[in-house]
Amino acid sequence: MRAVSYDSFAPDNSRLKVGELPDPKVGPGQVLIEVRAAGVNPVDWKVMAGRLDGMMDAMFPVIPGWDVAGVVRGLGPDTPEFSPGDEVVSYARKDVVGGGTFAEYVAVAADHVARKPAFLDWNQAGGLPLAGMTAQRALDRLEIGPDDVLLIHAASGGVGGFAVQIARHRGARVIGTASERNHDYLRELGAEPVTYGEGLADRVGELAPGGVTAVADFAGGQLDTTLSVLRPGGRHVSVAESEVEKHGGHWIWVRPDGAKLAELADLADQGVLDVEVAATYSLDRVGEAFDASRTSHTRGKLVINP
Structure with a gap:
């Protein structure tokens, strides 16, 4: 071959x-x-x-x-x-x-x-498969539901775009970081866009004055911001840095799993996941x-x- x-x-x-x-x-x-x-x-x-x-x-x-x-x-x-x-x-x-x-x-x-x-x-x-299941595993670990305000770092990337769609399907409010050129894309997916970089915590605070209930980091290097915007008792995961485990978070790696992939395929066939x-x-x-x-x-x- x-x-x-x-x-x-x-x-x-x-x-x-x-x-x-x-x-x-x-x-x-x-x-x-x-x-x-x-x-x-x-x-x-x-x-x-x-x-x-x-x-x-x-x-x-x-x-x-x-x-x-x-x-x-x-x-x-x-x-x-x-x-x-x-x-x-x-x-x-x-x-x-x-x-x-x-x-x-x-x-x-x-x-x-x-x-x-x-x-x-x-x-x-x-x-x-990989990006979709990574997003799925992150949101499963966070137990995202309709009462959540979720911040997604790198929301317009391959994993982040899936995470926005899945979280919105579960009823969560989603704030997503991205460059300004991708803000309209995030709005189309159902997220509230915010520009990443210096001052991010302040910008997230303007959108969610009480803080967010959960954070999914698909970028890395965001731990300080994550901890500063989380409400007390908030949950957070990262695919990029194990350091989060020292601060009550989860470092996740997606696993091959045909049954979980079939769940994503079903969402796609329902028109939920693009x-x-x-x-x-x-x-x-x-x-x-x-x-x-x-x-x-x-x-x-x-x-x-x-």
């Missing part, structure tokens, strides 16, 4: 190459997915830079990519949940970094797979996609089309 890979860690795109690699083996309880679209996430190039090496083993050559939308083309033994031809999505992270989704095929554990939302096209579906696609790239242009992701200024999802 044709795939993107790298044979050693690198802080840039210098080790990326496109070529032929063996098709994935399909073990018991796994499905072989023909990849139609694979979302790009910051973790993809961070893994390539070796920044998760202390946490996860790697088997080179590594095929990057943890998001996938595609068609089931093969089944391992004892996999009754799916059939060839099924259209599916998955957050396809594995215990060992290696066989990712920036390829023509990927093998994934069946319990990490869900049916593709019919309401979404392939590119939208390919951008849903996926904005910023740009699409071929396998030959994965480096360009990584460069765009590194800027941290992309609104919506970047997607690879093998």
Whole structure:
């Protein structure tokens, strides 16, 4: 199969190459997915830079990519949940970094797979799993409901945009940080936008004089602001810094879970959850996609089309 890979860690795109690699083996309880679209996430190039090496083993050559939308083309033994031809999505992270989704095929554990939302096209579906499930896990940990005033750091980003939509669906009032050029976008999603940067706590205080009940940090470096705007007894989570745990917060990592992904797919099919696609790239242009992701200024999802 044709795939993107790298044979050693690198802080840039210098080790990326496109070529032929063996098709994935399909073990018991796994499905072989023909990849139609694979979302790009910051973790993809961070893994390539070796920044998760202390946490996860790697088997080179590594095929990057943890998001996938595609068609089931093969089944391992004892996999009754799916059939060839099924259209599916998955957050396809594995215990060992290696066989990712920036390829023509990927093998994934069946319990990490869900049916593709019919309401979404392939590119939208390919951008849903990791970012959508990260937002979902953050809001589940915060137990967000209709009585909450939620502040979301980086609300217009890939994860933040999902979090706004899910939180609004749960009835919460949402205040979201973003650059001014993304304020109209946040209003369309149902959030009250506020410009990030110096003076943020004061601006949030103007919108919520009594403070907020919860904070979801998808940016990092926001702990002081978070603590200053939280009401007594407020809850907070971060995907970016473990330091929050020393201050009563939760540092979260999303887990592959087909059942939870199916909940997101259902929201998409209800018209509750939309996926904005910023740009699409071929396998030959994965480096360009990584460069765009590194800027941290992309609104919506970047997607690879093998």
